Amino acid sequence: MVVVQSSKVPLPHPSSLSPPPHPHTTSILFEPSSLSLALTHSDSSISLYNSFSPHSHSLPHPQTLIPSPSSSSTFLLLQQPSSSSSSAAAAVLFIVSSPHRSRILLRLYRLRRDPPSFARVTGVLCCHKDLRFEPSLGVLLDAKHGAAVRLAGSVNYFALYALSSNRVWVFAVKDDDGGDEDDGGGVRLMRCAVIECARPVFSMSVALGFLILGEENGVRVFGLRRLVKGRGGKRKQLRNRGGGLEVVNCNGDLEGKMERHGVAVKQTNVKFKHDDRDGGSCFVALKGNEVKTKSTTKVSMSIKAISIQAVSQRMFLILDSRGDLHLLCLSNSGIGVDITSNVKQLHRIMKVQSLAVLPDLSTMSQTIWISDGCHSVHMFTAMDIENALNEANDCNDKLMHIPVNRVLFSSEKIQDIISLAANSILILGQGSLYAYAIS
Template identity: 80%
Template sequence: MVVVQGTKVPLPHPSSLSPSPHPLPTTSILFEPSSLSLALTHSDSSLSLYPSFSPFSPSQTLTLTLTIPSPSSSSTFLLLQNHTNPTSSVGPTVLFIVSSPHRTGILLRLYRLRRLETPSFSRVTDVLCSHKDLRFEPNLGVVLNAKHGASVRLAGSVNYFALHALSSNKVWVFAVKDDDDGGLRLMRCAVIECTRPVFSVNVAFGFLILGEENGVRVFGLRRLVKGRSGKRVGNSKQLRNGGGGRGAGLEAVNCNGDLKGKMERYVVATAVKQTNVKLKHDNRDGGSCFVTLKVNEVKTKSPTKVSMSIKAISIQAVSQRMFLILDSHGDLHLLSLSNSGIGVDITGNVLQLPHIMKVRSLAVLPDLSTMSQTIWISDGCHSVHMFTAMDIENALNEADGNDCNEKLMHLPVIRVLFSSEKIQDIISLSANSILILGQGNIYFCFYT
């Protein structure tokens, strides 16, 4: 018999550490599974960081190690691989990056998890930047010479993170590595100039994926940071799993193109010395791949069908080649990529999943050590539904013999959780546990 248990998480509130008598509601949550680190964003855009978060041991969650003051516009966790000793039992270095507006630029504040007897986060006080548009100010952080505007998005992975600034219409790809002096080295690997809006950004398993209108744009991360040849250029140092030093120059690639077949030229500019290398827009050059989402049709009195625009507002990795996409209408799509992202030819296809409900939030914890990943979805009201990646594959296999007709697909829901509070956000902690953010409280639910 399956037993589902739920409990309220007794986290201390930042107001208990400040003179403000009023509690600050939590608006979103982030979780880093390798270190069990938890980040809470509050209504005033301040953040709270909890290392080694353990909902099974409430006493361990009562120590708040760091409060990051407002303002903040976005945040992400980043892992640094230990190249000198990849099999180290200590595990990868965990960083937490926060973006904020700063005068005419974008401020990046970096925090490192110290794996001591009592783990804690501390601000990084030494960052080496070698590019003109980046500067490090010891009392603040790293300042990027770009307009912050109304929206900035951060997406982190292993060794790399991406930053999208709506006002600048650009996506920056950065590499981070440990410096020999104990600090960090921050390197700008690529800049993507976007003439079409970007609504979501994801970096995972060697891919950079941009959520756009009516589809997603997929880049091979290795292709971006190492250039077309895939070799180290110049005398600069290089990160593993892709370059992190000075780039190979300027490449004009087909990205963010028009859906009607018109090719628009986007500039993917690598870091320092730029030599103009124009690439042809054919499959051999690769660079990027645009995959179109299914466009909903609106019924009108006119005999002409009207297509509604949909936006890819959330992208979650399920496995090395599968990604779930949540669109602005509340529908889910499965993106399947044909290669590992190392080669230059990236192709993929998208299939819309059955209409279980209108989805408002999505949580996946990709774990390559298991046969199938657990997927949690919420309607944004009072329910959370659970199914697995294996359920999706089985549904696709069953529908394959019927021309993949959506009506013939059946996606079983394994568990359904109900909350007394309206659900704002959900975070997957493991295959059988989840954090639910309600209207002021956080709940931990698991089944045995």
């Protein structure tokens, strides 16, 4: 017998000082190891909650309210090398990007243990000329903010994309020995790599040793370890200029070139012989929509990869702008230069607007949730994807057919969804949060 438990959590106004009409909540972020919740509001302010409980009758006013403007945000787990591999031993950071004059401002908040709450990081040590920490503001990156900035965080690393600069920065974060963890301070911020993009980036994922950029008609996959460390441990700058991807040392010396043939990226070094220990990347195309014209010719409609979620150690789900899902399968751990991959499209059961997957990849029983952006959420599992992938490969089918295990219906129109646990989901409606647990 399947039991579905549900609870409704009304949302408070983010600030009693804001004049009417009060801003409403537009999106949610959840960090499962600390049960931290971030609510982004229509005025771009952010409410931070620690130890969120879906069984609460209502949310109180947040202890930490990040004032507007904010353009993007992400959680990051700060794992010490001497700590255990479990995410429970990691410190939790929350990173927010904002425009500040002609630069990008990064504000960092850390989850304190006693009392449990998020506090501003009071000291950030920056090791590069284009980074500067201002105690009253945060970290200033010498780059134009422009119309769009995206953040994606993982364990000890996060990526930042600025559309106006057409660049992706990869940063590493670690504890500064002089910082007081419970005083909210003491981290070191290091720029590891810069990617100059020839095409706009619509989504990013930093997970499981990969950096994946969602582009038009496909995704670009980088091995994160080699991207960060480079050849011989040198930091790298990568320039994606249509004809190829140039790998350049931070001092400007040309180190290598990766030329693109079709949808794959193959490395050919300029100064060094081919070495499998060097970093690499590949571009994987998504099948676009074809439209017949009056002359009976077919014109391919471009699609954009707008969401990327890790499903297992080697599989990622990609949501495109047309509302279709694609399964990206990677054949290695991202350490070698040749990142071989393939992608299969899932059979459409509806036009998907939102995709949510639990970040915990320790079990194949994890749940995938998809929403139509109206009033329904469909549920299936990673094991269902594995079985469907095997059947599609055996039958040489172009589409994967995934059975839907459960369907949830919401009385309010769905704005966003996030996975809370293996079989729990949090739904953002028009004025409330709805938590569902299936057992």
